[in-house]
Amino acid sequence: MNIGEIAKRAGVSRSTVSYALSGKRSVSDETRQKIQRVIDELGYRPNASARALANGRTSTIGLVFPPAGNHYTGMQLDFIGSVVEAAAAYDYDVLLSPSGVDSDRSFQRLLAERRVDGVILMEIRLRDDRIDHLAAEDFPAICIGRTAHPDGHWWVGLDxxxxxxxxxxxxxxxxxxxxxxxxxxxxxxxxxxxxxxxxxxxxxxxxxxxxxxxxxxxxxxxxxxxxxxxxxxxxxxxxxxxxxxxxxxxxxxxxxxxxxxxxxxxxxxxxxxxxxxxxxxxxxxxxxxxxxPAERMGRLAVELLVERFGRPGAAPRHHLLAPPVxxxxxxxxxxxxxxxxx
The missing domain is CATH 3.40.50.2300 (Response regulator)
Structure with missing residues (x-):
């Protein structure tokens, strides 16, 4: 089922259906209700690509993690799980993307094709080209850890x-x-x-x-x-x-x-x-x-990224955690x- 079929059944143009879904232009309440009835009858759900084209958002967060090798540690798995759970609370999906010496092409595709609205970077290096690239692209990102010069970045770190x-x-x-x-x-x-x-x-x-x-x-x-x-x-x-x-x-x-x-x-x-x-x-x-506190770090990272979405141009913020022994x-x-x- 697509927008064209909805428009045909509702007796309106394709553009009117698109405006009703995206909210980019006003549509009368009567027309909106007519479109919504057809959508409900058909069980229509726009796919991710259509939503992104309509409103400029994918409703997806990228989680860039290191290649696994043989396995992930319990700490890494706890963190990944907490990011997915926290993102769901904000109605975001999470797209996992490996990034390392042999797999940076995945990271480049993530940015070039704008598959996500922003990214969370795991396993930060003291000098990390990924962060410089994201800053040059003005792409929202949260780092899990600090570079040698963390000023100007958004991050959640463990001391x-x-x-x-x-x-x-x-x-x-x-x-x-x-x-x-x-x-x-x-x-x-x-x-x-x-x-x-x-x-x-x-x-x-x-x-x-x-x-x-x-x-x-x-x-x-x-x-x-x-x-x-x-x-x-x-x-x-x-x-x-x-x-x-x-x-x-x-x-x-x-x-x-x-x-x-x-x-x-x-x-x-x-x-x-x-x-x-x-x-x-x-x-x-x-x-x-x-x-x-892997679960807390994942939650804080998602909260900071969502804050970035809502406050473009805001001064960078961070959390440095130091739990007791x-x-x-x-x-x-x-x-x-x-x-x-x-």
């Missing part, structure tokens, strides 16, 4: 610097003196992923303030990589008594590696990090962590055994 530092201070207060950092994969650090770099900065700064002995490691986003990383940590420095992780996908492997090494958590070894609460609470023992069962006082300090 990874402060959160990693808070984890280090918590361990130091428990008497731990030799601590490791388990970061995201090396290729993400090389690509300039904001969360990996800011978390590393917070970790090293807090460790220096407390005079701690530390080592930092990159780790793949999976359990086997986590176990291999833990084995390397203990091989490099058997006296290590705690770690901070920015890599929730590796957590299961880190715990498994400790069990294989005979290190009881938290009696012999403490584990903490920046992790989504739902994931932290599934660990045994439950993980002491700076809980990532939730104390659970994976951290405890340090035990400095002579055999491990030797």
């Amino acid at each position: 990874h610097t402060a959160l990693a530092a808070a984890c280090v201070r918590h361990l130091a207060d428990l008497g731990h003196r030799r601590i490791a950092l388990v970061n995201r994969p090396e290729h993400l650090l090389r690509a300039g992923y904001e969360s990996a770099h800011r978390g590393l900065d917070g970790f090293t700064q807090a460790a220096a303030e407390r005079g701690l002995g530390v080592r930092t490691y990159c780790c793949g986003d999976d359990a086997p990589s986590g176990q291999a990383c833990l084995e390397r940590i203990l091989r490099d420095d058997p006296a290590t008594t705690a770690l901070v992780t920015l890599n929730e996908a590796a957590l299961g492997g880190l715990y498994r590696g400790l069990a294989v090494a005979g290190r009881h958590v938290p009696r012999d070894f403490s584990v903490t990090g920046v992790v989504a609460s739902r994931w932290a609470e599934t660990m045994t023992p439950q993980l002491t962590a700076a809980d990532v 939730s104390l659970r069962a994976s951290t405890g006082p340090a035990r400095h055994e002579t055999s491990r300090d030797a």
Whole structure:
């Protein structure tokens, strides 16, 4: 069913039906009601392309996310789900578009063909060409994270610097003196992923303030990589008594590696990090962590984007979140055994 058939049955022109649907020009109440009766009888719903041509809006938000590789982390899935749910509350659909080294053509098509009214960008890099391109196109966008120079952008971010530092201070207060950092994969650090770099900065700064002995490691986003990383940590420095992780996908492997090494958590070894609460609470023992509010971040991102739609030219706004460390069962006082300090 199309506009031409509606016009024929209502006894009006195609343009009159178009005006009645889009509201671009006034149509008499009598004519509008006649058109609406036909629409109701036929069960007509204009397709997305027709709506976009009629009113310049697609009623769709683009969510630009990193290519999955083998899987997405629980944190990423929570965020994606929250964006979809929040968008639905504003009567927006969500179009997912991968963007990475090998898939930026999808991102370019999203903009060139104006398939969406605006975009939310995940996994921001400290220097991110996508944001510069969006700004040049004057295309509404919200970043999840901050570039090295965030002024002038709309964004929702997690203060990874402060959160990693808070984890280090918590361990130091428990008497731990030799601590490791388990970061995201090396290729993400090389690509300039904001969360990996800011978390590393917070970790090293807090460790220096407390005079701690530390080592930092990159780790793949999976359990086997986590176990291999833990084995390397203990091989490099058997006296290590705690770690901070920015890599929730590796957590299961880190715990498994400790069990294989005979290190009881938290009696012999403490584990903490920046992790989504739902994931932290599934660990045994439950993980002491700076809980990532992924669902809240998704909701705030959608709210900011809808605000941009309604206030063109408004000054950029942002939200920087820094949740406290939730104390659970994976951290405890340090035990400095002579055999491990030797």
